[in-house]
Amino acid sequence: FEVYGAPIIGNHDEWNGILLIFHDITELKRLEQIRKDFVANVSHELKTPITSIKGFSETLLDGALHDEETLRSFLTIILEESDRLQVLIQELLNLSKMEQQVFVLNRQDVDLIQMLTDISMMLSTRLEEKQLTLDIVGPNQAFIEGDLSRIKQVFINLMSNAVNYTLTGGAIMVCVKEEEDTVIVEIQDNGIGIEPKELPRIFERFYRVDKARSRDSGGTGLGLAIVKHILEVHHGKVKVESTVGVGTTFTVTLYKKLHT
Ligand code: ADP
Secondary structure, three states, X not given: OEEEEEEEEOOOOOEEEEEEEEEOOHHHHHXXXXXXXXXXXXXXXXXXXXXXXXXXXXXXXXXXXXXXXXXXXXXXXXXXXHHHHHHHHHHHXXXXXXXXXXXXXXXXXXXXXXXXXXXXXXXXHHHHHOOOEEEEXXXXXXXXXXXXXXXXXXXXXXXXXXXXXXXXXXXXXXXXEEOOOEEEEEEEEOOOOOOOOOHHHOOOOOOOOOHHHHHHOOOOOOHHHXXXXXXXXXXXXXXXXXXXXXXXXXXXXXXXXXXX
16 A cells, blocks of 8 residues: 555645555566566566577687578577567567557458368468368358458467467367357367466466477467457457367457447
8 A cells, every 4th residue: 555644734824634546566466477477487488589680690600601501590599589589679678569459440241151261271271281170160251350360360379379289190179159249269189278277377478388388389478478468459358278188279269349
């Protein structure tokens, strides 16, 4: 609590009492802590690839430059780490833009079936590499009103996660159901699953259950935070159910007509 005090003085300068204002700052402190953690996390996430880019470049300049094989492998790492930095910075910019609400929702009618099919084509190389099946089940078309590129980002993030966190030979199923006012999309995988105690935290920025695995698969820990944000501005929602070793289902609800 923060406490402010002031005397209450009457018309004849007599003391009538004292006014105390108790201000509950629990929420402010919590937000301040989130902000501090965020800045610390961003700094850490940016530092890691930069340290490695610097380290490998320095080693090359110190002499390893003449060995073609080393040169190739170091340059590959440098390129990969630069890519990571680029994705990270892009995602951070997206998040902060959304938070400042400076972006305008470009409303349009979006066919989710078409969009999900496009994304599955986009993922086809990775699906083949991991011998995963991806099925889309639902009507021929399912329209919602929203910002096409942002909604696409939601499903790219969720479907990429299903690919990343499912073992070779697994199955991903995307089910689309139309309700009266909404369209519901379930992204279901039979992958590694998430422990109950981790579930409430996975939508936080930079939160990753297994940091090493996530980083190897190109993860930044921002994907689900972005999903949540985009859905919030569309008045939609996302929920998750998961069992370790059995699989995970993310359920997204979007309105057919946006009420703003
Ligand atoms: P990342 O870039 O690490 O994938 P996300 O914000 O997209 O970040 O996801 C946060 C964490 O939630 C992931 O690191 C992973 O541990 C967990 N996660 C997300 N989707 C799945 C899934 N389909 N199956 C298992 N774990 C998942």
